[in-house]
Amino acid sequence: MVDGSAIDPALPQGSLVNGPVSDIYNEILPLVLDAALVFIGAYILARVLSFVLLRLSEYFGHARIAVRMIVPILNIVIYTTAILYLLHQIITLDTIELVAFSGLFGAAIGFGLKDVFANIIGGVIIAFEKPFRIGDRITMGDQYGEVAEIGMLDTRIITPDDNYVTIPNYKIITQSVASANAGLTEMMVVIDIYIDHSADIDRAIKLFRDAVVTSRHIYISDTCSYTILTENQLHSVRLRARAYVWDLRDEFECKAEISRRTKRAFQLEGILPPRFYQPGDLPEAS
Numbered sequence: 001m002v003d004g005s006a007i008d009p010a011l012p013q014g015s016l017v018n019g020p021v022s023d024i025y026n027e028i029l030p031l032v033l034d035a036a037l038v039f040i041g042a043y044i045l046a047r048v049l050s051f052v053l054l055r056l057s058e059y060f061g062h063a064r065i066a067v068r069m070i071v072p073i074l075n076i077v078i079y080t081t082a083i084l085y086l087l088h089q090i091i092t093l094d095t096i097e098l099v100a101f102s103g104l105f106g107a108a109i110g111f112g113l114k115d116v117f118a119n120i121i122g123g124v125i126i127a128f129e130k131p132f133r134i135g136d137r138i139t140m141g142d143q144y145g146e147v148a149e150i151g152m153l154d155t156r157i158i159t160p161d162d163n164y165v166t167i168p169n170y171k172i173i174t175q176s177v178a179s180a181n182a183g184l185t186e187m188m189v190v191i192d193i194y195i196d197h198s199a200d201i202d203r204a205i206k207l208f209r210d211a212v213v214t215s216r217h218i219y220i221s222d223t224c225s226y227t228i229l230t231e232n233q234l235h236s237v238r239l240r241a242r243a244y245v246w247d248l249r250d251e252f253e254c255k256a257e258i259s260r261r262t263k264r265a266f267q268l269e270g271i272l273p274p275r276f277y278q279p280g281d282l283p284e285a286s
Contacts, residue, residue: 122169
């Protein structure tokens with residue numbers, strides 16, 4: 001009697017193993033290549049459209065920050081479309097091939113892509129929650145600068161020293177971030193001037209105020225007011241002006257201009273800069 005389950009000797013050795021493995025290989029490899037091509041195409045499209053929108057935003061004046069926030073949302077749409085296309089390709093696989101692809105995908109996450117997915121989720125949260133926008137001046141930890149780009153994986157800022165700093169998105173959503181202008185082009189600037197304790201403080205405040213309100217960079221309205229504060233310190237009196245600059249890009253030029261004009265006015269009026277005093281030897285303020 002011949003066993004019906006016996007292997008046909010006419011079949012080549014290993015054909016039962018190589019057949020399914022070969023089929024899986026032939027299905028998975030094109031899918032991986034398609035995924036690479038789709039994401040490369042999505043990346044190029046996102047970069048080109050981002051470049052065009054950022055250039056066009058310069059023609060919108062004070063609305064440029066709102067226009068620039070279209071960029072991260074557009075990136076999400078492009079990459080989401082690419083992912084949905086790949087998911088459609090995956091669904092057409094049979095059970096064995098789907099299990100094989102899931103194993104490869106899970107291994108990729110385990111070998112380091114978990115940080116990538118954390119950054120992607122962070123990018124989506126930043127795009128829709130808008131804790132800051134492209135063009136905002138933000139402070140995160142020791143870094144301060146203007147947001148130049150909000151990507152799917154990271155956010156890039158330009159510091160006052162013209163350094164290009166890249167911050168992973170998952171760090172931004174897990175740490176405190178301060179936005180100096182909250183999506184507006186107007187931004188508060190703080191200018192400190194120090195004078196001697198013997199100086200005429202009332203005259204100094206008037207000169208300082210004149211330099212602030214006549215600056216071409218300062219914007220004064222019902223919602224954007226200014227103030228001058230004083231504080232006695234050990235070796236000096238600090239005068240602090242808080243006012244709104246018309247365009248946040250003029251922040252440092254505004255500070256420099258007001259400081260220069262105030263210093264020249266103080267020199268003409270004989271208002272002295274701080275001197276070193278021993279404790280208990282402070283003069284009476286005039």
